[in-house]
Amino acid sequence: MPSFSSGASPQKQQHNARRKQLIRQQRKSLPIASVKKRLVEEVKKNDTLIVVGETGSGKTTQLPQFLYDAGFCQDGKVIGITQPRRVAAVTVAKRVAEECNDQLGKKVGYSIRFDDSTSNATRIKYMTDGLLLREALLDPLLSKYSVIVVDEAHERTVHTDVLLGLLKKVQRSRSICADKNGKTSSDRQDHSQSSTLKACQGIKYAPLKLIIMSASLDAKCFSDYFGGAKAVHIQGRQYPVDTLYTYQPESDYLDATLVTIFQIHLEEGPGDILAFLTGQEEIESLERLIQERARQLPPDSTKIWTTPIYSSLPSEQQMNAFKPAQAGARKARAARKSFESSEGDHITLVNVYRAALECLEKSKSANAKEKTMEKALNRWCWENFINYRSLRHARDVHSQIQGHVQQMGLYVSSCGDDMVQFRRCLTAAFFLNAAMRQPDGSFRALATGQSVQMHPSSVLFRTKPDCVIFNELVRTTQNYVKNLSRIDPLWLAELAPQYYATED
Ligand SMILES: Nc1ncnc2c1ncn2[C@@H]1O[C@H](COP(=O)(O)OP(=O)(O)O)[C@@H](O)[C@H]1O
Numbered sequence: 013m014p015s016f017s018s019g020a021s022p023q024k025q026q027h028n029a030r031r032k033q034l035i036r037q038q039r040k041s042l043p044i045a046s047v048k049k050r051l052v053e054e055v056k057k058n059d060t061l062i063v064v065g066e067t068g069s070g071k072t073t074q075l076p077q078f079l080y081d082a083g084f085c086q087d088g089k090v091i092g093i094t095q096p097r098r099v100a101a102v103t104v105a106k107r108v109a110e111e112c113n114d115q116l117g118k119k120v121g122y123s124i125r126f127d128d129s130t131s132n133a134t135r136i137k138y139m140t141d142g143l144l145l146r147e148a149l150l151d152p153l154l155s156k157y158s159v160i161v162v163d164e165a166h167e168r169t170v171h172t173d174v175l176l177g178l179l180k181k182v183q184r185s186r187s188i189c190a191d192k193n194g195k196t197s198s199d200r201q202d203h204s205q206s207s208t209l210k211a212c213q214g215i216k217y218a219p220l221k222l223i224i225m226s227a228s229l230d231a232k233c234f235s236d237y238f239g240g241a242k243a244v245h246i247q248g249r250q251y252p253v254d255t256l257y258t259y260q261p262e263s264d265y266l267d268a269t270l271v272t273i274f275q276i277h278l279e280e281g282p283g284d285i286l287a288f289l290t291g292q293e294e295i296e297s298l299e300r301l302i303q304e305r306a307r308q309l310p311p312d313s314t315k316i317w318t319t320p321i322y323s324s325l326p327s328e329q330q331m332n333a334f335k336p337a338q339a340g341a342r343k344a345r346a347a348r349k350s351f352e353s354s355e356g357d358h359i360t361l362v363n364v365y366r367a368a369l370e371c372l373e374k375s376k377s378a379n380a381k382e383k384t385m386e387k388a389l390n391r392w393c394w395e396n397f398i399n400y401r402s403l404r405h406a407r408d409v410h411s412q413i414q415g416h417v418q419q420m421g422l423y424v425s426s427c428g429d430d431m432v433q434f435r436r437c438l439t440a441a442f443f444l445n446a447a448m449r450q451p452d453g454s455f456r457a458l459a460t461g462q463s464v465q466m467h468p469s470s471v472l473f474r475t476k477p478d479c480v481i482f483n484e485l486v487r488t489t490q491n492y493v494k495n496l497s498r499i500d501p502l503w504l505a506e507l508a509p510q511y512y513a514t515e516d
Pocket residue numbers: 038042065066067068069070071072073074103104107250
């Protein structure tokens with residue numbers, strides 16, 4: 013009889029043991045490890061603390077674990093750590109769960125919009141700053157958190173900044189609630205304070221600990237904003253870094269980047285090169301330039317591979333190495349054509365979504381097993397150059413929204429093939445994201461007056477709609493609008509009169 017005590021083979025067990033050992037060593041060698049005790053003391057002493065340290069010093073992965081070990085999660089309280097990017101929240105949570113030798117979603121979890129891996133047992137919770145903002149709407153005192161860590165604060169994204177303002181208020185409210193009698197240091201009890209007292213309803217709250225983490229040395233603006241909060245600096249780096257500057261400002265930094273990449277490639281030893289640029293267009297054009305230049309290198313020189321990473325790239329591709337699939341790329345464009353609709357990107361996406369559901373239905377009637385259905389869908393995605401994970405994500409989002417709508421007691425029905433109704437619905441929902449074509453062919457966003465261009469990825473690119481609704485505004489070398497649908501400009505006044513109705 014085989015033993016069931018452990019599912020893993022001896023080799024696997026050995027591998028796991030080695031990995032655990034390696035992780036222990038890595039953690040010990042991080043610059044933050046040597047100041048664990050001091051950091052915990054500072055958090056105990058100060059309600060607001062600013063932690064500054066180089067990238068890689070261990071702030072994001074280690075500090076929450078230190079605080080957990082120091083008892084900040086007693087009474088079931090949670091340590092929340094916000095990240096500006098979804099992918100960071102996910103990867104860091106996975107790493108920390110592994111460091112804690114626990115499954116993701118137990119002690120350590122993450123929560124991002126439409127994807128929640130936390131449970132009642134979760135004490136260290138990584139999340140996007142946008143998600144915490146939403147939580148604060150439902151629970152203005154953020155009562156389940158003992159500590160909030162605002163990470164990457166130096167990036168100063170809109171969400172992070174709004175969050176800092178909000179957390180300042182939450183801290184004040186919690187400290188009022190902490191005082192049993194509701195006495196405040198000043199006699200003045202303004203409206204927000206008296207409503208806070210109502211919200212506490214006699215419950216005693218511990219003050220909210222707030223930690224602002226930043227990789228930039230300029231902690232002063234955060235310190236000033238929080239009434240002279242204390243800042244601690246973590247010294248040291250995990251890896252040696254040389255900083256080299258150009259003597260003169262570069263007028264064409266893209267070209268300078270290209271030259272530098274080939275300098276490193278031809279003159280330095282083995283290793284990878286990471287180049288940061290401002291947006292998708294720059295990344296794509298640098299990639300093209302590198303490939304062109306690489307073709308001119310002597311045939312015996314080391315090959316150079318380029319792997320672009322930007323947020324709108326599907327996550328598999330973000331992780332994957334670059335694959336030169338020329339024929340595939342051409343085919344992919346052809347495949348996209350079959351879903352394309354000159355009514356715009358949203359309808360194109362709906363066409364894809366419906367075709368996928370049809371494929372699911374077909375495989376359902378042929379074979380009832382869930383696993384086989386998913387397999388068939390995966391295959392269908394492969395054949396049609398659709399990203400399977402994105403499609404699954406769309407299905408999750410759809411079923412969650414459907415759940416919410418049903419919970420609200422609303423009736424759910426489909427517009428069927430009536431795509432005018434569909435576009436009118438988009439207009440009613442996204443009326444703030446409308447853009448009107450100008451005589452010179454550019455567009456003007458109506459709410460902000462900004463001049464914008466259609467993004468080349470849109471199916472409407474090279475067409476001339478009078479008016480569009482957009483979902484995304486990206487700023488690279490220019491302002492671009494993405495995910496577009498053509499609408500009738502008259503619908504705006506009809507469906508959003510509060511915003512667009514004219515005087516007469
Ligand atoms: N997802 C990951 N996979 C493997 N190692 C990781 C991961 N995230 C972090 N690490 C390790 O932890 C170290 C500290 O990372 P982190 O806590 O993110 O530092 P900081 O927040 O100060 O930039 C990194 O140098 C790396 O060795």
